[in-house]
Amino acid sequence: MAGSWRAAALAVAMVCLVASSCVLGFPEEDLVGRLPGQPVVGFRQFAGYVDVDVKAGRSLFYYFAEAQDHAVGRPLTLWLNGGPGCSSVGGGAFTELGPFYPRGDGRGLRLNKKSWNKVSNLLFVESPAGVGWSYSNTSSDYNTGDARTANDMYKFLLGWYKKFPEYRSSSLLLSGESYAGHYIPQLTDVLLTHNEKSKGFKFNIKGVAIGNPLLKLDRDVPATYEYFWSHGMISDEIFLAINKGCDFEDYTFGSPHNESKSCNDAIAEANSIVGQYVNNYDVILDVCYPSIVMQELRLRKYVTKISLGVDVCMSYERYFYFNLPEVQHALHANRTHLPYGWGMCSDVLNYTDKDGNINILPLLRRIVEHKIPLWIFSGDQDSVVPLLGSRTLVRELAHDMGLPVTVPYSTWFRKGQVGGWTTEYGNLLTFATVRGASHMVPFAQPDRALGLFRSFVLGQRLPNTTYPPIGD
């Protein structure tokens, strides 16, 4: 045992000789000693910048959490949040699947016992520049869209591997949620093209997994209204009016949505019925009242408010924490002293509305054609990009590709309970719901999410049996 560790350390040291600055193959300057108020852990964290366009001064911020054990032997998972324009570090890393959650006083961290770094190394990137602490010195760079987002992420990954040469040959898993349904397949597409052209280094892509992803508007948008109706959130009449008045084939992502007046009226009415006091990303979760909470955080109170087992005020605690100067210092973040505070979704980014209309299915097809396992998962309490659209799109993709059903639609299990339902096509393409989960699946159902991710990482199907049987 001790011997094999020594051998590994030696191999790592060899790689370090060719890297400019590293700690056993890692960049010393990016090592995060300890975050303010952080519990002690046995794995390392790194955070810092990778330049993607030196001339323009465009640089992306990342946060990397090693796996809890055998880091170098584990896969590397990239996670991107969506938006477009929302923070993967604030979202994925610190309120969903990363090793820490903000503490209820906004001044420290607590352990996430269901962190995905139990089974993988985790890399979170603020993408594109303009999100979180990622920036450009050329302000026109903030007018951007899907193509440059994917290309910058490609450059980021090349740069990141220079910092972390140890992971160049690791299995690479590409994941994210929501608008990352655009980001991740587009990035994968760029990486696959690189692989086809490169005679040297190739990205070792072993899987793609996206949650509640925006894939194709003509199914994803009507799914929201079907979801509202079937969950009791709008009346029969309004749902009928939407079905009658709206042609979702013409729907555009940018507002106005290129719909008739009767459609726009019905949609506006639906939104007003659903109301502002429901969390559309998890329709049964209670909401947090920011007006009270932000004041309480300033007064050093604990504001944690538990609904269905999760802290619905976590986003405010995170906001408070990330805007503490000592936290930014510890993360090596905000090195250019941005003239605005950290926010979950960017106020400076001017992301084109047009790209929301891109049909992602051809990119998914290319992934599957490269024999890369593709998982689409969906928290079933989300009305924003609900399972009703994703499920149909996956089925249609499988049908178009002629993929047979390899797992019929059925329950999957986690700790003796139904984790959700799943189906698989052609031994490659998996759709899975996560029961009781929100748009941010690991936030609302951390344990089921970890179970799903573990199966994905291990290249296994979701468990389809449980024990003991329920009958007596």
Add this chain to the structure above:
Amino acid sequence: MAGSWRAAALAVAMVCLVASSCVLGFPEEDLVGRLPGQPVVGFRQFAGYVDVDVKAGRSLFYYFAEAQDHAVGRPLTLWLNGGPGCSSVGGGAFTELGPFYPRGDGRGLRLNKKSWNKVSNLLFVESPAGVGWSYSNTSSDYNTGDARTANDMYKFLLGWYKKFPEYRSSSLLLSGESYAGHYIPQLTDVLLTHNEKSKGFKFNIKGVAIGNPLLKLDRDVPATYEYFWSHGMISDEIFLAINKGCDFEDYTFGSPHNESKSCNDAIAEANSIVGQYVNNYDVILDVCYPSIVMQELRLRKYVTKISLGVDVCMSYERYFYFNLPEVQHALHANRTHLPYGWGMCSDVLNYTDKDGNINILPLLRRIVEHKIPLWIFSGDQDSVVPLLGSRTLVRELAHDMGLPVTVPYSTWFRKGQVGGWTTEYGNLLTFATVRGASHMVPFAQPDRALGLFRSFVLGQRLPNTTYPPIGD
């Protein structure tokens, strides 16, 4: 204050002079001293029998919990569970809206802080004979159906008022859930007919409220499959197969359901996909494993298992408790020493399947025509009698009666959060969902259920605003 209490006591004593046996207008022999393992409370409980057919030896068991304060000034609420053939005492009284829940060791009780006896007196009846501890000495009585169930309940109420003359003039609220969608409107119909004919005593009906009620099969049954589909529990393909293969106009309550082979196959497939490990009455609740739990109860272990804030093993703890001889003794139950144990739903009853096909809407119409407020409420996590059917049926009833929308479909609130959605027609007919609630609404969402019931009791609309506003 003291004076008014003395006057009330005197009035009560006067009534007692004309009753055969009573404690200030109540039957002394039915007074429940204290139930085994019961916490001390400030209200009284009664339990016992009312004969509905002396010749046949048919007698119904009831449990009555006084309101927590000012009992005689409060309304009297009758609650019936459904089935047909399930226990209102085991269901409504001891796991839903009554003052006590079973304790995790099955040997005592704990307080239900959201008991509906905060605002009303509560009367639970085992109906019809053959359910729980209600019985008949004529075994053929166990072959029964809706008409006799309603008539026996009518006789029961007359007999019960003899025992409790104090409540003869109280506001009478009629409520229940599930198959009580048959029981309660049919009973109300009988009581209204009595009132029309009677020159003396009249039932003082002030409201009818039924939760997740079976009302009309051709909407309630397809609603289950729409619910399965829209909640990710069955695939697109199976839902399409059901829509194509099934004619729910012909569907019969009794099995086989008078459907085509393609329909029966699709329904069987749907049920197999949903699986046996999901609680169809609350699709996001975890399930309790009876095989383990019953053994643990016998070993004097605590078996309470919390999912989404509720004890999903409560039904087993109740089963254990109700079968303790000392509990039956304290409740004055099982006076004939039935040759079988207490069960939540009857094994001895042979309830006709035919009556499930009765269309309840004409009875609802009669209630509304009598200007009696009628509330249909629906826990939105229930797939057995889902909101999707009830909502449409209420809308169709309002349309047929020419009732205008008096509250447009909109959110209602409880403690600053969305309690659900509601709509009202003609200032009389209310439909309301209860967000996050099961088929047994007060079981899964005790606080929202109490809020809804309080509004109903007070004759008020559900609150349509909250404070503070959610915006920052």
